[in-house]
Amino acid sequence: MSERIHASYWLETGDDPARAAEVIAGEQSSGTFVALPNETPELKARSGARVERLEVLDTSSLPSLPTPKRSPRYTRCRLELSWPIENLGACLPTLMATVAGNLFELRAVTGLRLTDLQLPASFAAAYPGPAFGIAGTRRLAGVNRGPLIGTIIKPSVGLSADETAQQVRELVDGGIDFIKDDELQADGPHCPFEDRVRAVMRVVNEAADRTGKKAMVAFNLTGDLDKMRRRHDLVLAQGGTCVMVCLNSVGLVGLHELRRHAQLPIHAHRAGWGYLNRSPAIGWDYGPWQKLWRLAGADHLHVNGLRNKFSEPDDSVIAAARAVLAPATDAAAMPAMPVFSSGQTGLQAHDTYAALGCTDLIHTAGGGIFGHPQGVSAGVEALRASWEAAMSGVPLAEHARRVPALTAALAFWR
Template identity: 30%
Template sequence: MEKLPLDALPDALPDAIDEDKYVICTYYVGLPPFMDAREMAHAAAIEQSTGTWTLVPGETPEVRRRHVAKVIGVYEVPQHEYSYPKDLERREYIMQVAYPWKNFGAQIPMLLSTVIGNISLYGRIKCLDMKFPKSWLKGFKGPKFGIKGLRNLLKIKKRPILNNMVKPCVYTSCQMGADLAYEAAAGGADIIKDDELLANPDFNTLEDRIPRFMEALDRADSEKGEKTIYTVNITDSLPRMFENAERAIELGANGLMINFLAVGYSAFRHVSENLAPKVPLLAHMDVTGALSYSPIVGISSNIVTGKLPRICGSDITVFPAPYGKAPVLRERFLNVAHDMIMPLHNIEQTAPMPSGGISPGHVEEVVNDLGLDIVIGTGAGIHAHPMGPRAGAIAFRQAFDAKMQGIPVSKYAKEEGHEELKAAMASWGSGKTGADF
């Protein structure tokens, strides 16, 4: 390294790089105390850009200047200055590496191959964040609707949006599912969503399900005087998923959903940008835990579930909430939502959809945490209501009314005319539901 010019080294001061030319990644790294952290960071930067374990003839100073990744920060936490304890088993660092984005372009597969590719084999290394420049983001269209577009489409000015997942998750009779969707929609659900486990099996095909559901929702809409969106699950192998998208819209679907990690970000992006320009697209987060839930390896959930699906065009992203059955820390939950809604140059907001064991008794806490610009996702919170799914949806809308009026949900449930909310509170209260991990 010392034989190369300084500007060809895999190293730079953060003050000296042109940030518009780089994607900057922040990592947690844990190393044995005897290992040189900056040397390891340099090796990783070279591994993920121009080189390999030793310098090769073609890796000239000019190639390095154009393409090498730059280590711009190595910060030990806590920071030992003159010595470290003799019994110290591990030294822990926050590291930052800047990758020239022209190396991989405005796409996700080569981004991930670059920033968390081979180095993911190195042990304790987790990508905590990715900082994207405006020039890179211009290559993406982002959400077509986002929060504002969904409100305009549904004609909902201020309150939260209510999404219902049809339960049971997998079922044989399309008509049974349509009947359940009708009841939930008639009670006040704004969006009806397929479960992530039901897409296009032989016993419950899109061809059979979509017309029945849309007819049921049309009836519900005429009764309640509101619009309902049906996000049909088109997840499949490729290219069948693309065919599913086109066919679903032909059959009358006014929304689509994809298990985005199962099919890949680029497949999801292609549907958003090219196949479904006029309907909202919902991203379901299954597989997130496999990528994010280790504290020492993988990619942080705010990237996996927050930034990347938003950049790829998710209008609504489902993510686990700490109020119900999901095992997730509240601060991580809030960080994911933060990355869905904060300004991101040309990319619109994604509507956060907290989900996982949410009941009407959680509405107050959810809105306190995230505000009104959300989609609240619930399945059994509607379909397991003791008075039926229509009453379950009514109970949620009553909880929305309570919050909008500044009345505690528990108090509102006791008032005359709110029997549905009262029954929900009697069944589940406002505590954690489901399996408590």
């Protein structure tokens, strides 16, 4: 029996739902807007998308998205389609065009959201997924227990390479596990990539020689393929242990090619995720979206954070983290490490730990560390102490009585 790709959607349509489902299936496989002689029953049976499930949920008098043709009623459904693997082979870019291509633009569609994606084993064979994942990241960062305590260099842009290195010096002196570039910081004239890597790694290597602990720094090498390869090689040559890329900027091909070249973990930033996700009427759920990027090679994936500064609710953040941590199913690659960020402090540690039930994550706090009234080292200590309290089941205020840095942090985290 042929392997098949299965995709599930939330669909809204002003048309008959069964007819709309067939239109979508045809548009995303063998059909077009008129019947053609070459689209024979045999061809459709071999290559046409198949409607596997159509379940009506409710109706609305108004469309969720603009539509050129008004209808008295809009029906909302769960829709599952499947395609034979022979339509595309194990190819992530073509998969993207198949499950999330022109169907969003169809006239019959007034709302559409990709909610699930199940892939055949041939994808796992073609795309090896994360090279390092959780275990490799922990090994390189030297963190066997608890989350990686991390931060983001701020200001986002404007610091020179030497100023960036000075911030890193304060962080490594405080025992930080993980540091990342901001997604806006790549290779600008104020802070050229090569200068930044050399200056930062000089500090990191000196600290490692002195203390035996090497902080993991994710350098943002986002750019064209040749530049990303060269930048990766520079980080590797300087003793670095991580690189970073903005997924929506470089695309699936960019990430996969970097994965084929890389000898370091790839920290994957989801900058731009909001335009794919924020409207409930169109776009992607995080679960199917992250699966493609894991297959392409992401070792770490951003999931936002609890009580974040953005618009995403906490249940969505936890669902995203669980998806990234999910064990291998169908063709999903090994679990990656979820990255919690955005307005984070130690106040979220207990709830994050309770919701996930594990510490296989990177918890990054920018202002929550740099804003500590006793300095950066105290900020690192306070964030780490908050996780120690969470893992021990001790209330934060109680644990703070034994950790002055945490006591001071509680006064400004609020």
